Amino acid sequence: MRLCELFNGIQVINSNTNLECEVAYITNDHRKVRQNYIFVAIKGQNRNGADYISLALEKGAVAIVTQEKDSCDGKIPYILVDNVRSTIAKMWSNYYDNPAKDITTVAITGTNGKTSSAYFLYSILQSSKIPCGLISTIECLANGEKIYRTNECSVSDINSAMTTPDPESLYSIYGAMRNRGVKIVVMEASSHALEQNRLDGIEIEIGAFTNLTSEHMDYHKNIDDYFNAKEKLMKKSKLCVINADDEYGKSLAEKYSYKSVTFSLNNFADFYANECKVNLEGCRYSLNYKNQSIRITTKTLGNFNIYNSMLAASCAKLLGIDNKYIKQGIEEINQIKGRLERYKNKNIYIDYAHTPDAMRKVIMLFKEIEPQKKLTVLFGCGGERDREKRSEMGNLSTTLADFTVITSDNSRGEDPKEIIADILKGVLPNRKYTVIVNREEAIKYIAKKLKKDEILLLLGKGHEAYEITSSGKKHFDEREVLDEVFQN
Secondary structure, three states, X not given: OEHHHHOOOOOOOEEOOOOOOEOOEEEOOHHHOOOOEEEXXXXXXXXXXXXXXXXXXXXXXXXXXXXXXXXXXXXXXXXXXXXXXXXXXXXXXXXXXXXXXXXXXXXXXXXXXXXXXXXXXXXXXXXXXXXXXXXXXXXXXXXXXXXXXXXXXXXXXXXXXXXXXXXXXXXXXXXXXXXXXXXXXXXXXXXXXXXXXXXXXXXXXXXXEOOOOOOOOOOOOXXXXXXXXHHHHHHHEEEEEEEOOOHHHHHHHHHOHXXXXXXXXXXXXXXXXXXXXXXXXXXXXXXXXXXXXXXXXXXXXXXXXXXXXXXXXXXXXXXXXXXXXXXXXXXXXXXXXXXXXXOOOXXXXXXXXXXXXXXXXXXXXHHHHOOOOEEEEEXXXXXXXXXXXXXXXXXXXXXXXXXXXXXXXXOOOOOHHHHHHHHHOOOOOOOOEEEOOOHHHHHHHHHHHOOOOEEEEEEXXXXXXXXXXXXXXXXXXXXXXXXHHHHO
């Protein structure tokens, strides 16, 4: 592909490079540079791509893309742009011949509920027989089939690392979706992806907002910076669907009232739910919109899944989907992997809750619908991530649950014992808990002690089938650990 084709629609501030030259591939990793590659120098949290320009040229890079004027030495072939992250997203889109241009995209952002909301909407689209795709934290699907590999990228590896794939993977996935005839894609949009302009090669038809609580404070400067990243989706979307019961959602609904609809448990919103009932079988409620009402039953647990399914239904109505398919699609979801996933009809639930807000909601769900049963929570906190939430989660679990097992969860380069020490700073005196650093041992210990009238929540890992420590990444699936316990 010619360099000028890669830069179609991208503003170039200055360049000394022949834009007619051939380019073999794009990369922002100097280690992957080969002959006739174009190297995009991106400044990250820990490294600056500009420091590797000379190495990239030695390995055969045909040109350097940068936003740093100091890197534009006349001795090297360069292309100066205003925003290098936005540029690389658009370059990858051009590389795959703008695969999203003929696909309607619905993107969902927020702190919690993105995955469940995306699955509900994807199920609705499938019920209506619309060729559809899903890009989620758990998996990528096109018309019900998993996409495992796109070019050199393993989608399973992509999704284990990030909610929204990097541009190289994302536009390759869109290319695979287009090849399979997909007409509508539902995707999760993380704050990292929005802040890093990964979606700049995609027109967003509907941007949806679930809620916002403190998260990713290891990356964002503060809660306002985090919110601003989420708001970028509302800015770039043609239409918005917003949770009006969330404080941040209210402000977004007011700001973007000219192009948004709201959903709520109160009747002031465009879509609202009433007659809500929640138990261990799921949720029941009436969804009301204008003069219409749909009686919906979900098999997924929790008041929060009323919100998640309402978001999906609201998006579906904006897409023109009939009420019967909305009802059918929501009701066909039995459970979502790692989202209050029940283990083999036992009182054991696996959930991805890894924020204070998510932990509180999951614990309170069981305290409210099964108050007579003893509730045990097992959790840990991720290493090299958001240290502030550790003590808060320690306090929440040991205060709200009857018993807590504090353990590890992707400690990465940190000492697991130090992470647990941070958690324990929030634990008040006389709380009932134990510490077992090894997560497998912790699960085996508490699962063997579990009685029939007790509930066990395994929080934090959810769909993940791996554990990341200082030794690297290894296979680890909580379901397999439980299988071993109960088979023995």
